[in-house]
Amino acid sequence: MDTPDPREIDLDARFEELKRRRQLAARLGGDDAVARHHEYGRLTIRERIGELTDSGSFQEIGSLTGSGSYDDDGHLVDVTPAPYVMGLAAIDDRPVAIGGEDFTIRGGTSWGARRRKGGQGGFVEDLAHEFRIPLVNLIDGAGGSVTSVSSRGHSVFPGIFGFERSVQLLGEVPVVAAVMGTAAGGPAGRAILSHFSVMISRTSQVFAAGPPIVKRSLGQDIDKEALGGTSVAVDTSGTIHNAAADERDCFDQIRRFLTYLPSNVWELAPRTPTKDPAERRDPGLHTIIPQRRTRAYDMRQLLRMVIDRDSDFEIQPTFGRAVITTLARIDGYPVGIIANDPTIQGGAMDAASARKQVHFMELCDTFHLPVVFLVDVPGFMVGLTAEQEGALREGMRAVYTAGTMTVPTFTVVVRKCYGMAGMATCNKNGLDMKVAWPTAEWGSLPVEGGVAAAFRREIAAADDPGAREREIEAELRRYTSPFRTAEAFEVEEIIDPTETRPFLARFVALAYRRMAGTLGPRSIAGVQP
Amino acid sequence: MARHEILSEVTGTVWQIEVAVGDSVSSGDDVLILESMKMEIPALAPCDGIIVEVTVAPDQAVEEGELLAVIED
Numbered sequence: 001m002d003t004p005d006p007r008e009i010d011l012d013a014r015f016e017e018l019k020r021r022r023q024l025a026a027r028l029g030g031d032d033a034v035a036r037h038h039e040y041g042r043l044t045i046r047e048r049i050g051e052l053t054d055s056g057s058f059q060e061i062g063s064l065t066g067s068g069s070y071d072d073d074g075h076l077v078d079v080t081p082a083p084y085v086m087g088l089a090a091i092d093d094r095p096v097a098i099g100g101e102d103f104t105i106r107g108g109t110s111w112g113a114r115r116r117k118g119g120q121g122g123f124v125e126d127l128a129h130e131f132r133i134p135l136v137n138l139i140d141g142a143g144g145s146v147t148s149v150s151s152r153g154h155s156v157f158p159g160i161f162g163f164e165r166s167v168q169l170l171g172e173v174p175v176v177a178a179v180m181g182t183a184a185g186g187p188a189g190r191a192i193l194s195h196f197s198v199m200i201s202r203t204s205q206v207f208a209a210g211p212p213i214v215k216r217s218l219g220q221d222i223d224k225e226a227l228g229g230t231s232v233a234v235d236t237s238g239t240i241h242n243a244a245a246d247e248r249d250c251f252d253q254i255r256r257f258l259t260y261l262p263s264n265v266w267e268l269a270p271r272t273p274t275k276d277p278a279e280r281r282d283p284g285l286h287t288i289i290p291q292r293r294t295r296a297y298d299m300r301q302l303l304r305m306v307i308d309r310d311s312d313f314e315i316q317p318t319f320g321r322a323v324i325t326t327l328a329r330i331d332g333y334p335v336g337i338i339a340n341d342p343t344i345q346g347g348a349m350d351a352a353s354a355r356k357q358v359h360f361m362e363l364c365d366t367f368h369l370p371v372v373f374l375v376d377v378p379g380f381m382v383g384l385t386a387e388q389e390g391a392l393r394e395g396m397r398a399v400y401t402a403g404t405m406t407v408p409t410f411t412v413v414v415r416k417c418y419g420m421a422g423m424a425t426c427n428k429n430g431l432d433m434k435v436a437w438p439t440a441e442w443g444s445l446p447v448e449g450g451v452a453a454a455f456r457r458e459i460a461a462a463d464d465p466g467a468r469e470r471e472i473e474a475e476l477r478r479y480t481s482p483f484r485t486a487e488a489f490e491v492e493e494i495i496d497p498t499e500t501r502p503f504l505a506r507f508v509a510l511a512y513r514r515m516a517g518t519l520g521p522r523s524i525a526g527v528q529p
Numbered sequence: 530m531a532r533h534e535i536l537s538e539v540t541g542t543v544w545q546i547e548v549a550v551g552d553s554v555s556s557g558d559d560v561l562i563l564e565s566m567k568m569e570i571p572a573l574a575p576c577d578g579i580i581v582e583v584t585v586a587p588d589q590a591v592e593e594g595e596l597l598a599v600i601e602d
Contacts (some may be wrong), residue, residue: 295569296568345565345566348566378568448567
C-alpha cells in the first residue's frame with residue numbers, strides 16, 4: 001500500500017470532502033424529520049432564512065459544525081449538524097445577522113461547544129455587535145436539555161452561556177425575535193430580549209415552562225396553546241409584541257419593522273421617498289372629533305390622515321389598547337406615533353397601556369426616531385382593578401421614561417389632556433413643543449368629577465345640590481378654552497387640524513437634521529419607579 | 530329564532546336606554562349607552578331583530594362582560 005507523501009495533499013479529495021460535508025449539513029435532521037416538520041405547516045430554518053432575506057444573500061457561517069462520526073481508518077461516515085443555522089444576510093439590501101434553531105435536530109435544543117454556535121451568547125450575536133448590524137432571531141427550540149448533563153458530566157450553571165451580549169445588543173442594534181414554534185426556557189427568554197417580537201397564531205407558543213412541567217409543579221392540566229398561544233402571550237400578557245397569521249406574515253412584519261430603523265444607534269434611520277406631499281391637508285381632520293365631547297372616534301383613522309399614506313406599522317395592537325403605538329413616516333422620515341384610543345376606557349392609561357408606551361418610547365429614543373404624541377387622554381385609569389394592576393406605578397413609569405427621552409418629541413393635543421397621564425405625553429426636556437387643536441381641553445383633572453370633590457361642602461349645603469354642582473361646572477368651564485392657555489403660552493401654538501401634517505413634517509425634518517450631530521447609545525441612569 | 534346576548538364591553542354605568550322590549554332594531558343600532566371614564570359608549574345591536582329583554586336600568590353600575598339586553602332574530 002502506498003504511503004501518502006506527507007508533503008502533498010489530495011486536492012480533489014479535500015474539495016470533494018467540503019462538498020460532501022455541505023451536502024450532509026443541508027439534510028438538516030434528515031428527510032423524515034423535515035417531512036414531519038413540514039406536515040405541521042412549518043418551514044425548515046434554511047427555508048425560513050431564504051424566505052425572509054433577499055434572494056441569494058445568505059452567507060452561512062458554521063455550516064460544517066456538528067458531531068462527526070468516523071470509521072476505523074478515520075474516514076468521515078456521517079455528521080449530525082449542530083441544531084442552529086446562522087450567518088450574514090441582507091433584508092432590503094441592508095445587512096443583518098440572522099440565525100435560528102433547527103427544530104428537525106433534537107428539537108432545536110441548545111448545542112454547546114467552546115465557541116458557541118447558537119443564539120444566546122453565540123457567534124451570531126457577536127456578528128451583530130462587531131459589525132453593528134441588526135440581529136434577527138428565528139426561534140424554534142426549547143433550550144437546554146437534561147440529556148446534556150450526562151454527556152458533560154456536570155450540570156450547567158444558569159447564565160454560563162450568558163445573556164450579557166443579548167442585553168448589550170438592546171442598546172446597539174435592532175434585535176428582532178420571531179417565535180416560530182414552541183419556545184420555552186432560554187430561547188423564550190431570548191425572544192423577550194428584543195426590540196420587536198412576533199409569534200405565529202396556532203403554530204407558536206411561548207412560556208417559561210411547558211405543560212409537562214406545569215403538570216408536575218402545580219398539578220394543572222393545560223395544553224400548550226392555552227398556556228402560551230397568542231391569546232395569552234400577545235393579547236393578555238404582552239410577552240410577545242405582535243401575532244402573525246402565518247410564517248409569511250411573520251417575515252413581512254420583520255422586514256417592515258426593520259425599514260423604520262437605522263442599522264444601529266450610531267446611524268440615523270433611512271428616509272424613504274414618498275409621493276405623499278408634506279403639505280397635504282386632509283379635510284377629514286376637521287370632522288373627525290365629534291361635537292359631543294363624550295363620544296369616541298377612530299384615532300387610527302385620525303393618525304392615518306396625518307402620516308404618509310400606508311406608512312403605519314402598529315406595535316402591540318392587541319395589548320394595552322388604550323394607547324396606540326405605531327411606527328410611521330412623515331415626509332419619508334420614520335417616527336414613532338403614540339396616540340390614545342378614546343374607544344378603550346375613554347383612552348385612560350392603565351398598567352398594560354403604560355407598559356406598552358414605556359417600551360415604545362425607549363425604542364424610539366434608542367434609535368433616534370422622533371416621537372409624535374396625538375393626545376386624547378382623560379388621565380390614569382381609576383377603580384379597584386386598575387389599582388390592583390398597579391396603574392399608578394406603571395403610569396408614573398411612563399411619565400419617568402418620557403422625562404428621560406432625548407429624542408425630539410412633538411405633542412399634538414387633539415382633545416383631552418389631563419393629569420399625570422397627560423404628563424406622559426410630552427417631554428419637558430429640550431424644546432417641549434406642545435401644540436393643540438381648537439378642540440383641545442386640559443387641566444389637572446376634568447371639571448366633571450373634580451367639582452364634586454373640590455366643592456363638596458358648598459354643593460351639599462345648597463337647596464338643590466345637583467343644580468349647584470352643574471352651576472359651578474359651567475362657571476369653571478368658561479376658563480377651559482384652549483385659547484386662554486395659548487394666551488399664557490402654556491401651549492406653544494394652536495393649529496388648525498389640517499395643518500398638523502405640514503407642521504409636523506417641518507419639525508420632524510428639523511429633528512433629523514439636528515440629531516445627525518449627536519447619535520450614539522442612549523444613556524440610562526437612575527432607578528425607574 | 531336565535532338569541533343574541535349583548536354584553537357590556539366596559540365597566541361603568543348605564544346612561545340611557547334607547548330601546549324598549551318588543552322594539553325591532555337593525556344591526557349596528559344603539560341599544561343603550563353606557564358611561565365609562567366620562568365617555569358615552571354605545572352598546573350596539575349585533576344583528577337585526579327584536580329586543581326581548583333589557584336586563585339593566587339607567588344609572589345601574591355594570592361590570593365588563595355583564596349582560597345588558599337580549600335580541601332575537
